[in-house]
Amino acid sequence: MNEIPIFDHRTLGQRVMFGSGQAANHLRSATYDLSASTPMVVAARGDRSLADAVLGDLDVAVRFDDVRPHVPVAQAEQARSIAREHGADLLISIGGGSTTGLAKAVALTTGLPIIAVPTTYAGSEATNVWGITEAARKTTGQDDRVLPHTVVYDAELTRSLPCELSVASACNALAHCVDSLWAPSANPINSALATEAIRALADALPEVADRPESLAGREHALYGAYLAAVAFASAGSGLHHKICHVLGGRFDLPHAQTHTIVLPHVLAFNAPYAQAAATRTAAALGATDAVDGLRALLKSVEAPTALRDVGLAEGDLDEAADLILPVVPASNPRPVTREELGELLRNAWMGTVSS
Ligand code: NAD
Numbered sequence: 624m625n626e627i628p629i630f631d632h633r634t635l636g637q638r639v640m641f642g643s644g645q646a647a648n649h650l651r652s653a654t655y656d657l658s659a660s661t662p663m664v665v666a667a668r669g670d671r672s673l674a675d676a677v678l679g680d681l682d683v684a685v686r687f688d689d690v691r692p693h694v695p696v697a698q699a700e701q702a703r704s705i706a707r708e709h710g711a712d713l714l715i716s717i718g719g720g721s722t723t724g725l726a727k728a729v730a731l732t733t734g735l736p737i738i739a740v741p742t743t744y745a746g747s748e749a750t751n752v753w754g755i756t757e758a759a760r761k762t763t764g765q766d767d768r769v770l771p772h773t774v775v776y777d778a779e780l781t782r783s784l785p786c787e788l789s790v791a792s793a794c795n796a797l798a799h800c801v802d803s804l805w806a807p808s809a810n811p812i813n814s815a816l817a818t819e820a821i822r823a824l825a826d827a828l829p830e831v832a833d834r835p836e837s838l839a840g841r842e843h844a845l846y847g848a849y850l851a852a853v854a855f856a857s858a859g860s861g862l863h864h865k866i867c868h869v870l871g872g873r874f875d876l877p878h879a880q881t882h883t884i885v886l887p888h889v890l891a892f893n894a895p896y897a898q899a900a901a902t903r904t905a906a907a908l909g910a911t912d913a914v915d916g917l918r919a920l921l922k923s924v925e926a927p928t929a930l931r932d933v934g935l936a937e938g939d940l941d942e943a944a945d946l947i948l949p950v951v952p953a954s955n956p957r958p959v960t961r962e963e964l965g966e967l968l969r970n971a972w973m974g975t976v977s978s
Pocket of ligand 1: 667669670671673692693694718720721722724742743744745746747748750751752753754778780781782783784788792795878879
């Protein structure tokens with residue numbers, strides 16, 4: 624029997640309402656329970672029809688639709704002043720991580736509660752982490768004011784997410800789990816959540832890839848994405864997230880695809896030094912070896928494999944390594960040298976297998 628270590632775990636308080644086809648009902652009832660009368664809706668212009676279907680005839684004070692990736696500070700400021708002008712008493716976000724992120728930026732300075740209705744598997748709705756980008760630099764922080772009060776999950780809403788993005792988004796969730804297993808505040812509670820999330824996502828991914836219309840696959844993906852995000856929020860950012868944070872923020876790479884591409888390289892790097900994490904990951908994937916199991920899963924769903932295909936220039940690799948090295952968590956199970964980091968990034972850039 625393994626020894627249970629001394630640990631200090633904090634569970635974030637949040638209401639989760641789950642049900643396919645129930646988003647409109649659940650949103651109405653959650654809005655009523657918060658006694659809100661002047662909600663501000665945050666939903667991207669491109670997701671308007673999705674948002675309309677969820678909102679139905681709910682009374683809304685104002686809508687904000689200028690949602691952009693990585694929450695630029697200009698949009699955050701604009702959304703905050705619109706919330707003030709209209710006397711908003713609730714934020715309703717309907718969309719992916721970028722939309723949730725913008726609602727969080729408003730909550731950070733106004734203290735308004737959020738009801739989040741996620742339409743991807745990014746998981747931002749289950750964390751108290753915010754991020755704002757200014758002058759190509761993404762600043763992140765943790766603040767309980769940004770944790771959505773209520774999350775309304777409805778797998779029907781993720782059906783319109785294109786297959787490629789669905790796969791990458793679910794792999795982004797998988798990355799939350801794997802990285803949680805060795806992150807700075809990893810503990811038996813968040814590891815248990817992460818392991819169950821890996822299992823659910825490994826079940827969901829082939830179904831989502833092969834039958835994008837299947838509700839069952841998308842329900843399991845949402846369930847896994849939630850657990851993954853709870854584990855990540857509690858365990859903190861490990862090596863994988865530090866790498867992807869720099870790549871996304873500095874080089875403006877697409878979030879979900881970047882996580883998908885980098886994950887097998889970080890797992891291959893850390894696994895020999897993180898036996899318990901590797902054993903758990905392998906078991907949850909139903910594989911004998913974690914690295915082989917993850918690679919086989921990603922291959923089977925035709926996940927993206929190379930950073931050069933998602934916009935990173937070869938000439939950026941050195942700068943990326945220089946920026947990542949100082950933020951490598953001291954608790955990473957394997958010490959990281961500049962040379963090893965450079966090699967890992969080059970392999971991820973080329974799409975070649977890291978040993
Ligand atoms: P996204 O929100 O940028 O969405 C990607 C695209 O998909 C957008 O064009 C969006 O309009 C579209 N889309 C969303 N749902 C759709 C649907 N159901 N049907 C059709 N199109 C749909 O991408 P994302 O991967 O969800 O989120 C990425 C962002 O979330 C990043 O900025 C990342 O940093 C942040 N994030 C934050 C946390 C956190 O804890 N703070 C966690 C995960 C991700």
